Amino acid sequence: MASADNKIYFIITVKPPSPYGYINAGEICFIDKQRFDLRKKRNDTNILPVICGSGAFDVYLDKVLLQPLKRRSAELLLALECNEDRLMAINNSEALEKASNLSEGEQVDVEYNGQWLKGVIRYIGTLTSSSSGVFFGVELQGDDKGKGQNDGSYFKTYFRCSKNSGVFAPFTRIRPVDHKPSAPPKPAQSSLSMTSIEPLKVGDRVTFFGKQSDHHGMVMDIMDSPDGKRVLISTDKDEEGKQGGEMLVPFDFVIKEEPLNKDEIEKMDTSQGPGTRSATDSEEITVGSLVQFLGKTLVYGIVRWIGHLPDFPGMTAGLELEDGSAGVNDGTYKGKRYFDCPPHCGLFVRLSSCRPDDRFSGGKRLSNGHPDPDETIVSEEEENVPPIKTEDVSNLLIGQMKGIQGHCNSCYMDSALFSVFSCSSVLDSLLFKSTEYETIQRILLKNIVNPLRKQGFVSERSVMNLRKQLQKREHCPTYTTDEKDPEEFLSLIMQEILFLDPPLILCSQPGSKQKLQSCYYYQIFMDYNHHLVLPTVQQLLEHSFYSNSLKLAEVPACLILTMPRSGKSFKMFPKIIPSTELDITGLLAEGPQQCVLCGQLANQECAECFRDTVFSDTGFKYFCVKCSAQVHSHQQRRCHKPSTLLLPQGFSCSQRSGSDHRTPPREKLELFAVLCIETSHYVSFVKHGPKDTDWIFFDSMADRVGESDGYNIPEVRACPEVGQYLHMPLAQLANQVPREMEGVAKRLFCDGYMYLYQSKTMCLYR
DSSP states (O other): OOOSSSEEEEEEOSOOOTTOTTSOTTOEEEEEHHHHHHHHHTTOOSEEEEEETTOOSOEEEEGGGEEEEOHHHHHHHHTOOOHHHHHHHTTOHHHHHHHHHOOTTOEEEEEETTEEEEEEEEEEEOSSTTOOOOEEEEEEOGGGTTOSSBSSBSSSBSSOOSTTOEEEEOGGGEEETTOOOOOOOOOOOOSSHHHHHSOOOTTOEEEEEOSSSEEEEEEEEEEOOTTOOEEEEEESBOTTSSBOOEEEEEGGGEEEOOOOOHHHHHHHHHTOTTSSOOHHHHHHOOTTOEEEEESSSEEEEEEEEEEOOTTOOSOEEEEEESSTTSOSBSSEETTEESSOOOTTOEEEEEGGGEEEOGGGTTOOBOTTSOBOTTTOOOOOOOSOOOOOOHHHHHHHTOEESOEEOOOSSOHHHHHHHHHHHSSOOTTGGGGTSOOSOHHHHHIIIIIIIHHHHHHSEEOHHHHHHHHHHHHHTTSOTTTTTSOOOHHHHHHIIIIIISOOOOSEEEESSTTOSSSEEEESSEEOOOOSOOOOSSOBHHHHHHHHHHHTTOEESSOOSEEEEEOOOOGGGOOSSSOOBOOSEEEOGGGBSSSOOBOTTTOSBOOEEOGGGTTOTTTOSSSOOEEOHHHHHHHTTSTTTTTOOOEEOOOOTTTHHHHHHTOOOOOOOOOEEEEEEEEEEETTEEEEEEEOSSSTTOEEEEEEEEEEESSTTOEEEEEEEEOTHHHHHHTSOHHHHHTOOGGGSSTTHHHHHHHEEEEEEEOTTGGGGO
C-alpha cells in the first residue's frame, strides 16, 4: 500500500456482497484523495472505487461498509495479520491514538510469549518491502534483557541490541509505561430522545432502520469511529426477511426497545412457527451440544447455558466459542453470570439461530458434548469440484477445523491427500479412471476430494472409511491403526488400486530404449563423496542421478521426490532448501541441451566435469564442439572422455553450418507441495499461487478437544514468511537458528521429507 499522504484510507467493517465475496471485513483499502474530491464535487460518494490491499484494480463498495481511517491508523492496523483482530482493534480508538503518538526512545511495555516486558522503542516502521504494516522494534531493559526473540534484526538489521533482547510487535502488544487514564467519553447526543434518555448497553434489545423498513435485534457492541458512534447489532432478520446476522449501524439510527412483558415473550415464542428452527432441532440442542451460528462469519461453539434472559424474547443459548476473539463477554449478561468462559469467548444468541455443528452433523454425542467418532455422518459431494483457487484460499481453507481431520495415526494420509488434491489437479486423473475398486475411488472423490475443495473441511470419518476399505481389500491389515509412509500410501493408490500409468520413466543408460524403468516416486540416494552442506533439491536430484547413472526418458507430469536418509539418524542434512523451480533439462536423456559456457546448442556431454565447480556449482555439463575443445585442452581435463549427444532431427545440420543460434528450450517443473516429518508426525506445506508468499501450512492434528473420547482439530494457516527465507542468501540462511526462524518456516527447511513437483504443460496430456 502506498505511503503517500494523497490517499484516503478505510477499513471494511462488513463483508461485501457478490461479486466481491472474496473480500473480507477487516481488510484495509484506500482511494486517491484527488479522485475522491472529484466524486465529492459530483455528489457521487455513495459508492467508492477503492483498492484493497496490494491489488491493482478498483473495487466498488458502498460507503456504509467503510469506516474512514487516518493514514497512521491504517499502517498500524496493517501490522495485524488477522482481519478479526483489526476489527477488534478499531473499537479501541484510544489505544490506536496512543500508538500513533509513540516515538523512538519512549519507554513501553511489550507483550512477548504471554509476558509483559519492559523496554525502549528503538524502531518504528515496516519490516518487509512487501508490507506497509508499521511495527515497533523494542529493546528490552533491566531484568527483562535476554527474554526476547532477536538482536534487532528481521531479515536485515533495524536496530542493534544484545542477543535475544529485541522484540518486534504490532501496537496491540505495546503499551506506554506512564499512561494516564483518560476521562470517560461523553455520551453521543442522538437525534432520538429515547437513546439520549437511556444510553444503550451491550445486550439491549433495539429497533433500527434499514433501507426499506425497521428491524430488531440485540446490541453486541458500541464502537467509536471518525463519523461518530456505531452499534454492532445481532439482527433477528435481514433486509429480505431471512435469518439475521450482524450489522454495524450508525448510533443515531437505533432506538432502545421497552422491555417486553411475560405475555409478549410467550407470544413471540409460540409465533416462531415456520421460522428459522424446527422442533426437532430444538430437541437436539442441549447444554453441551456443539453448534454453529451465522453472524458476520460462521462461528462454532459449545452450548453452556439455555434459558430466558431479562428483556430478551424467546429461548436464549449461551455459547462458548472456539474462536477466542469472536465473542463479546465471559458468560455474563448485564452484570449477572450465567456460565463461565474466558474473556471474548462468550456469546448470547437466540436458540433458534443455532444449528448443530455440521462438521459432525448427524453424529451421536458423548456425555461431554463431543461427537462420537464412530457415529459421525460422512459428508458427500456428488458434484465434482476443481482445485481451490488462490483467491479462495483465505475464505475457504484458513483457520481451525479446516483441511482434513486427523484420527488414529492418520497424519501421513491426511497430509498426502491435502498436498495432492487441495490446490492442484495434476493427479486428478486418479479420480476418474476405470477401476475394479469403485468403492475406494468413490470415497476418495465424493467423501474426501470434493468436500475438501468445496467446504474446506473433511471429517476424520471420511478418511477412516478409506482406511477401512484399504484394509478390507487385504492390501494391509493395519491400515486403520498404524502409521505408514506417505509414499507407500500414494504408491498403493496409484499403482494397485487405481492403476495409474507410472508418471516417472527412467533410463539407466542414456539414449538406450532397452533399459527403461518406471516408478511412481523417486527416492534420492546420495553417495558420501559429495561436498554439499546446505543443498537445494535441485542439487540433490542431480547428484543422485549422476551417482546412479540415470536420466529421464521423458518429462514427467508429476514428480514425487523423497529425501535421502542416513541410517537411524534419518536426516542426512540438517537443512534442505526447497527448489521452487526444478530445471530438469540436463536430466533428460533425449532432447536439445545448452552449452554451459556459450549457451548455444550443445553437441557433447562430459560426465567427469560434473563435479567441476569452475563452470557451475553442480549439474550435468554439456558443451558445444568449440567450447568442449577449449575446456578439455586444460591439462587437468585432458583425460576426460566427453560423449557425443544424439541431437534431435533438424538441429545437427544447421549447427554444422553455423547458422543455428537458437537457445534450446528449458524444461522446468514447479513445486506445489512439501510433506514434512518431525517425531513421527507428518504435516504439509502447499504452494497455492504464483507469489512467493502464497504458502499455507496444514496440520491434521494441530489441537485436540477432550482425551480418549475427544477429537482432533485440524488447522490450515497462511505462512508467507516461507517466501522471505526462500529468497534469503545461502550464507545468511545457513546461519539461521532453526528455533528462531519465524512462524512455521523451520518445519519446511529442517523437516522436509517429500517434495511434489508438477509440469503444467505435461499434465494436460495425462
